[in-house]
Amino acid sequence: MGTAQAKAQLQRPVDLFDKCFRFTAAREAISQGVYPYFQPIEQSFDTEVVIRGERKIMVGSNNYLGLTHHPYVLERAQAALHRYGTGCTGSRFLNGTLDLHEELELRLAQIMGQESALVFSTGYQTNLGIIATLAGRNSIVLQDRLNHASLVDAAQLSGAQMVRYPHGDLTMLRRLLEQHWDVAGGVLIATDGIFSMEGDIVDLPTILGLAREFGARLLIDDAHAIGVLGDMGGGTSQHFGLEGEVDLVMATFSKSLASIGGVAAGPEPVIHYLKHQARTLIFSASMPPSAVATVLACIDVLEREPERREQLWANAVYLRGGLQSLGFETVTSETPIIPVVTGTMERTFEFWRALFDAGVFTNPVLPPAVPENSCRIRTSVMATHTPDQLNQVLDAFTRVRARLGAP
Template sequence: MSFMAREIEAMKEAGLYGTIRTLDSPQGAWVSIEGRNVLNLCSNNYLGLCNHPRLAEKVKDDVDVWGVGPGAVRTIAGTLRPHVELERRLASFKGAEAAILVQSGFCANLAVIPTLVPGEEDLIYSDALNHASIIDACRLSKARVIRYEHSDMDDLRRKLEETRGARGRKLLITDGVFSMDGDIARLPEIVRLCRDFDVMTAVDDAHGEGVLGRGGRGIVDHFDLHGQVDVEIGTLSKAFGVMGGVAAGSATLVDYLRHKARPNLFSSALTLPDVAANLAALDILEEDDRLVRRLWQNGNRLKGELKELGFDTGRSETPITPLIIGEAADAKRFSAELFEAGLFATAIAFPTVPRGTARIRAMISAAHSDDDLRFAVETFAAVGRRLGIIR
């Protein structure tokens, strides 16, 4: 097992070995790390719900009624009434006929992709910048994976043309919002192409739920494509502030996944505290869109001011704000100096992003105040100038 120590050392020499910090406080706009309070621009807590009192109260109440663990897989004895209620509510929220709940967003991709296209004659069309969970789910299928250049509809059309006569099932899978760059999939064009070539469509809306669409209903709602996307895949660990994964679509699709998808058949159901917290998060999202609007106001302000300072924020169209630095070592130094100045923003480098595009990814939240944003901009500016990233 000596290869592990060698590879860890090689990561350190290449500047790819990361520091994993431990929070000593609940998730929030400010967090305590190593005895100090720092502004948090790292988490996916888009709407500030991770530590929301209504979620905590719902969990406390439901634990007294339902307990903690499900005790079994969904298909044996692990389906409790709250699981069914959350699935019904999620389907309604997404504007779909039905939804199936699984343990995480990663598991949702593992549940959908190998189940719909399992065979050697099947084809998967996958965006070149799709998330690792999509890539791993594709690997679990025996289908041939055809990568098309990122959001390049001409390249996608060429590859669909080249495989028009292929036998077997065909599925296109794309992220809705690409997590490292913050750009949005060209879903209307994708849907049209897939309809023309008789290809199933699936979108992983992990960073779109709670962010895009009316009141955060996601990318399908954002583009008004209800009923035209075969599968919506999502996570409840970001804007919802909890844990869990979901796949939504037709009643037939959900029934098929319920009886075929391995994460549903061979892994215990989501815990009851998670289910309770997600129900409370849905209540908040369905009441009004104030948190979603605040998220976008904060994101637009931060991105605009950082651009004015001269930072390269890439092609983001969402509150995700990448500051592209280049080399991994430079990005890690930038992150370390930000932390010393009181701002927590982790460096992201290869293999999460391509070599030469290491960055700081600033993740804004509806929980951030105007003063928080002012502090963030001033800190980025001071450290950026000191390191020669901006003038």
């Protein structure tokens, strides 16, 4: 008998499943009736959803422009279903490219102000594909500490050294660039355009200046900015009048564009390289036809109905102003993402549950996404919320606070 075998008979080896048997936090929240996750939506009416037979006002979605139920978008999605079938059953690289994917890439490159674009099946895969393909063991990836998890995971997958600077601290970013500008594998700065938990906007002019000064490449994640920022909804660069100046921009279709999928946009040779080297593109099936047609239709609506974006911003100003005048702390929010500080985790769960019972669907945000004791209820407005719905949300916050006490 080998030593390893003998050892295994005497003492129990580590079982990968042990952590699962010890994981009780979610079950405790379920038994206390405050578990907020995986709520099954039975029906959706854009700004309202039905859960277990009850209607809730939805202020926890990323459907900023309210396009998931737009008649023209539904019509285009249905037509694509009938023309191409339900799925592409293969990778973009092989049998999974439709003329629709190519049409979408042309439209996106244009609205994002870039030379070329490449469509992936999710935003998460887009970030993984961009960073893990371009950065390697000798590179360094500098990231804002509040960047989305997909950017962090992407840097880890790439094998590059990753350094995260405190949120918005561009003095620290400068220091890091002074230290690392000449690493052998090159430097990438990656940042969200709109930060998904704070609702603030990156200082693009400064960060772009730093990238240029130190010869680093800059990637902006416009997941929450596409359709929201800029005169035409073109994103963070358009908002700052810097279209075409950023090296690479990515966006997802799972928010304003009412679908699923993601896009990398940048110089043609870089996009061409990603198209032939990005493993998350090559080894995964492509976006289904109806999802692609949805995004194309949403871009049409974006161009034809600019008043939607105006209404989105008016609604955001109204809800944030209302929450602030009721005494709620909305941190640094300046976009349709409006977090409300609720304090501890227990209190946040209670607050979430009370709002839910009052007919309002929100999302709790807990560590590590935010610091301990600075947990939040994250709300996000839509262009299609009516004044009456927003007043009902404000009223629910007032009643819940009266019952539970100020956060």
